[in-house]
Amino acid sequence: MNGQPVHEMAGPFSNMNGYCYFILGILVLAAGYFTYGRVLERIFRPDASRQTPAVACTDGVDYVVMPRWRVFLIQLLNIAGLGPIFGAVMGVLYGPAALLWIVFGCILGGMAHDYFSGMISLRHKGENLPEILGRYLGSQAQWISRAVCIVFSVLVGVVFAVGPAAILSPMTGWSVSAWVWMIFGYYFLATILPIQAIMGKVYPLFSVALIIMVMGILGVMLLAPFADSMPAWMHLPRMEVLPDLDFFHNRHPADFPLFPVMFITIACGAVSGFHATQSPLMARCLKTEREGLPVFGGVSGRIMLEEADIHSLSMEELRKNVGLVFQTPALFPFSIYKNLT
Numbered sequence: 001m002n003g004q005p006v007h008e009m010a011g012p013f014s015n016m017n018g019y020c021y022f023i024l025g026i027l028v029l030a031a032g033y034f035t036y037g038r039v040l041e042r043i044f045r046p047d048a049s050r051q052t053p054a055v056a057c058t059d060g061v062d063y064v065v066m067p068r069w070r071v072f073l074i075q076l077l078n079i080a081g082l083g084p085i086f087g088a089v090m091g092v093l094y095g096p097a098a099l100l101w102i103v104f105g106c107i108l109g110g111m112a113h114d115y116f117s118g119m120i121s122l123r124h125k126g127e128n129l130p131e132i133l134g135r136y137l138g139s140q141a142q143w144i145s146r147a148v149c150i151v152f153s154v155l156v157g158v159v160f161a162v163g164p165a166a167i168l169s170p171m172t173g174w175s176v177s178a179w180v181w182m183i184f185g186y187y188f189l190a191t192i193l194p195i196q197a198i199m200g201k202v203y204p205l206f207s208v209a210l211i212i213m214v215m216g217i218l219g220v221m222l223l224a225p226f227a228d229s230m231p232a233w234m235h236l237p238r239m240e241v242l243p244d245l246d247f248f249h250n251r252h253p254a255d256f257p258l259f260p261v262m263f264i265t266i267a268c269g270a271v272s273g274f275h276a277t278q279s280p281l282m283a284r285c286l287k288t289e290r291e292g293l294p295v296f297g298g299v300s301g302r303i304m305l306e307e308a309d310i311h312s313l314s315m316e317e318l319r320k321n322v323g324l325v326f327q328t329p330a331l332f333p334f335s336i337y338k339n340l341t
Contacts, residue, residue, distance in 0.1 A: 018242025032107030046289035073207035095251030118279035118296035126284035
């Protein structure tokens with residue numbers, strides 16, 4: 001590299017500007033969902049015929065079957081909350097290296113972590129992380145995990161209350177403390193009421209609002225290069241995406257090291273153990289195990305045979321419904337031994 005910026009180097013990517021890298025990052029994320037997500041699913045082997053906790057232990061309070069789209073939106077808000085937004089914003093100080101960590105960290109670390117934490121809970125009647133650890137590592141690990149979860153839940157709860165309160169206070173004229181009390185009141189109600197009462201109704205609305213905001217920001221970023229030719233009422237800002245394309249140079253103004261500080265700053269989404277405390281909530285609301293990948297991982301595909309997922313069929317049923325037709329016009333295309341066996 002010799003200190004030479006990436007965009008000044010010769011090669012197939014020398015003419016790519018920041019927008020191309022940004023779009024390429026989105027495409028890599030999508031490809032990761034479709035490819036690496038399927039690898040994770042093959043490792044876990046979800047069984048559509050196995051009863052989920054929502055079906056086997058339904059109680060109308062914590063164990064409730066909800067539509068997959070609703071569970072997905074709730075899980076999206078569990079993950080894409082205040083932490084990932086603030087973390088990514090602060091991570092920008094490190095320069096383009098943050099983009100690499102967000103893209104590849106989310107695929108290789110975040111998706112694998114969130115998928116397996118949710119699916120393991122799904123296989124163990126929707127148990128929380130401490131209970132699962134206690135099952136396999138003993139009571140000492142269980143109590144340590146409980147203490148860690150309680151401490152971090154308190155810290156995260158305070159941040160998630162004070163942060164939004166500080167944002168809403170100047171917008172509404174109400175004090176920060178008033179908003180903090182209202183947010184903690186919402187926490188209390190969402191905890192004691194059945195999951196479909198508040199979380200099942202309010203969380204999807206917040207997720208839709210988040211998606212709309214993200215799409216709006218994405219639209220502004222893509223239209224910014226054409227700001228001069230756009231109508232004045234659109235008020236498009238003039239910006240440049242990734243003006244510095246040296247992905248391997250630390251740009252932090254305080255010279256904080258890339259490793260490990262950047263990876264800790266941009267933790268949620270890429271690698272964050274706190275998501276494992278949220279996934280069991282949604283593991284108690286899935287109808288089948290085949291819904292695990294689209295909810296915990298992002299996307300999923302199915303192969304249907306007469307309106308049945310082939311993963312739910314036994315090998316005997318599958319063999320009865322699948323035939324092999326050769327394109328070669330031969331009566332016996334193989335040897336006599338192979339045709340007899």
